[in-house]
Amino acid sequence: MMWYFLMSDAFTFGAFLIAYGTTRFATNGWPNPNEVFRSYPLAGENSHAPLVFVSIMTFILIISSVTMVLAVQAGQQMKKNAVVINLLLTILGGLAFLSCQAWEWNHLFHEGAWWGRNPFMNADGTQSTTGFTNFFFTITGFHGFHVFSGVIINIVMLIMTLTDKFEKRGHYLMIEKAGLYWHFVDLVWVFVFTCFYLI
Template sequence: MDTAVTAKKKWWDGGYSPFNVSYGKLMMWYFLISDAFTFGALLISYGTIRFSSTSWPDPNEVFRSFPGMGHANLPLVFVSLMTFILIMSSVTMVLAVHAGHMRDKKAVAKWLTWTIIGGACFLACQAWEWTHLFHEGAWWGRNPFHNVDGTLASTNFTNFFFTITGFHGLHVTSGVVLNIVILANVLKGTYEERGHYEMVEKVGLYWHFVDLVWVFVFTCFYLL
């Protein structure tokens, strides 16, 4: 486990982790850095193409539908709901990690379950949004939306949208699967036996990262 932090500790003298975290957690951080660069590359290439285009579709025109509301003009409302769901599931994940520190098996299972439900809700929202856009004629290689200045838009807009939100959705999906695996282990008592719930912290880091990426996707595709 982590050692206590003292002011004059010589971190690089060996014998303990100079980062004061376990190997597994440090490697999760390094994986997340590499993943951040993958998402960064995708979002920056999107930005580059957008900067090189004279005009671009208006997100408020494209993303203005809400399930069951027909043709009502509701820009940003649905994606705000999705953002709220993901932030909420991040909160339940922190609460699961916190319950793990308390060695409270029941609470860990409860909060992990809520996190899984939140993740599933987010994916359901995304599935609805994709289906809706598909029925409007948008897909990879197809873009029915016009630019702000009225000119015909290239397929860059839809290609980047489906690729990047799809890649993020894939991350959410793997996060939900990981959370289910960890929940099964919690219920089996694996971590109770091990004496700590650090695995919950590790998947927690991953889950928060997915939320973090969504913050940037939300800004880049829906706000800017």
């Protein structure tokens, strides 16, 4: 059942990203990611460190995927304490990513970016359309909702682990299913990161 859900979600994300790519390459100008994503917390108004902050966000999400792998492996070996530790680290990674995304959205909002508003200039100096911001907030918001859902699922898994639900069942199969979802969310971010921040 989980595979069907992940496939349907993959098609949804795929459709979003294909629509984004089609719109982007059909439009004459597009904002330069190095100009749009140049700031990071506590850097001040005139900071210019292209993609540093989003690279940190990506690193956090990848590390949380590693801790999820460790939680699944610990579950297969029936090591409750290791499952608890690695689930906690995965949850913290997810929350850190969401906090970073909230900061980025807030920063862009204060620069005048939102659905239907695009203050950024194209790389060629012309005024950009709202296509960039509309797609950015829709796709990163949709992905952020998936990360939030994954954090909630992992919190439920943590509670079930702490209350010995899996020990009584004799397996941690649900942790593996939660892991599939978490890895899917992380993989999708790689595509989102590439489309918006690198290309």
